[in-house]
Amino acid sequence: MRFTRAIVRPPGATFAHGLSREPLGTPNLELALLQHQRYCDALLECGLALTRMPASDELADAPFVEDTALIARGRAITTRPGAPSRLGEVADVHDALVARGFEPDAIREPGTLDAGDVCEAGDIVFVGVSERTDEDGARQLATWLRAIGLAPRVVDVRGERSILHLKSGVSWLGDGRLLVIPELAGHAAFADFETVVVDASEAYAANAVRVNDRVLLAAGHPLAEAKLRDLGYLPLVLDMSEFAKLDGGLSCLSLRF
Ligand code: CIR
Numbered sequence: 383m384r385f386t387r388a389i390v391r392p393p394g395a396t397f398a399h400g401l402s403r404e405p406l407g408t409p410n411l412e413l414a415l416l417q418h419q420r421y422c423d424a425l426l427e428c429g430l431a432l433t434r435m436p437a438s439d440e441l442a443d444a445p446f447v448e449d450t451a452l453i454a455r456g457r458a459i460t461t462r463p464g465a466p467s468r469l470g471e472v473a474d475v476h477d478a479l480v481a482r483g484f485e486p487d488a489i490r491e492p493g494t495l496d497a498g499d500v501c502e503a504g505d506i507v508f509v510g511v512s513e514r515t516d517e518d519g520a521r522q523l524a525t526w527l528r529a530i531g532l533a534p535r536v537v538d539v540r541g542e543r544s545i546l547h548l549k550s551g552v553s554w555l556g557d558g559r560l561l562v563i564p565e566l567a568g569h570a571a572f573a574d575f576e577t578v579v580v581d582a583s584e585a586y587a588a589n590a591v592r593v594n595d596r597v598l599l600a601a602g603h604p605l606a607e608a609k610l611r612d613l614g615y616l617p618l619v620l621d622m623s624e625f626a627k628l629d630g631g632l633s634c635l636s637l638r639f
Contacts, residue, residue: 383504384594388430389478389637391447392418394437400628401443401465403546407627414624418445421598421635424618428593430638435478441471445625446634449496449514449547450475451486452523453639454507455530458484459523464494464514475637487526495519498547498634499539503554505531508571510548511538537571544585546629553590553633555597555615561606563588578613581605589631590617591638598632 393414400409422432438444443465450471451460458479460472479486489495499510500523507527509520524534537548542565545551551563552572559576566572567579580588580603587603590610597610599617610617622632 385428385430385638387433387482387639388425389433389435389447389475389482390418390422390425390635391435391444391474392437393445394439394441396439396442397445397628399442400446400630401467402628404627404629409624409627414445417621417624418635421620421632424596424598424620425593425636425638427618428596428598430593433478433482435474438471438474441468441474443468443628444471444474446498446628446630447471447475447637448634449498451479451637452497452500453479453484453637454502454527454532457530458486459526460486460488461495461497462489462491462493462519463496464512464516464519465496468496489519489522493518493520493522495523496547497637498549498631501549501552501554501560502532503560503575506533506535508548508552509534509536511536511540512545512547513540514547535571537569539566542566547634549589549633550629550631551585551588553588554592555590555610555613556592559613561588561590561610578609580609586622586626586631589633591633591636593618593638600626600632 496514587606
């Protein structure tokens with residue numbers, strides 16, 4: 383599938399106060415803005431047109447726009463993020479989707495779902511149950527996906543303490559392939575896919591994004607980069623240091639469709 387557009391949202395003044403599980407230090411806003419700009423440039427290079435939502439100075443985690451909505455088969459659904467501090471992001475993304483002509487459905491209370499737990503792999507869509515997405519949220523999304531002709535597969539990753547979201551540990555590369563962390567390599571849900579396993583020392587690289595002819599890959603992961611090149615992919619390497627400090631990966635900075 384080819385993407386033509388993406389929605390992005392740059393960091394606002396309070397970005398450094400975003401949620402973080404990892405003691406990787408406080409993000410630097412100037413550098414985060416620069417890295418975000420380079421990320422946007424990379425999407426443009428992949429042929430996408432961008433909708434840039436205005437930065438929010440109240441919603442620190444708003445740049446991780448992927449978590450708040452999902453677009454598939456021309457339909458959109460807004461989520462109900464599992465972190466209470468992120469619930470306020472949904473109204474803004476709803477409005478951005480409406481402005482682009484969508485009539486979004488919604489994940490309803492009491493279910494919670496972060497779309498960072500949703501990994502589309504062709505007609506199959508993996509839906510993670512995680513510390514953010516609960517079983518009700520996953521069930522609601524599965525029903526929505528079936529209604530638009532996709533085949534959801536729920537993957538419980540609550541035991542994988544190293545990852546925040548399913549997609550922190552698995553990415554679809556296209557061509558029947560998934561890029562995965564070692565802990566998820568043998569998971570039954572992925573049995574009919576070829577798994578490309580990142581080295582344990584490069585786990586963050588498993589959150590890559592196939593965008594048309596390129597694969598966005600986080601900088602500093604030479605083993606993963608070499609592996610992708612050997613398979614014929616063209617990695618587009620991006621520095622993500624400031625977003626990684628808030629547990630954010632490449633996929634979460636855009637909503638692609
Ligand atoms: C959070 O904890 O919600 C944000 N600081 C990071 C969200 C990252 N989202 C993603 O990887 N899909």
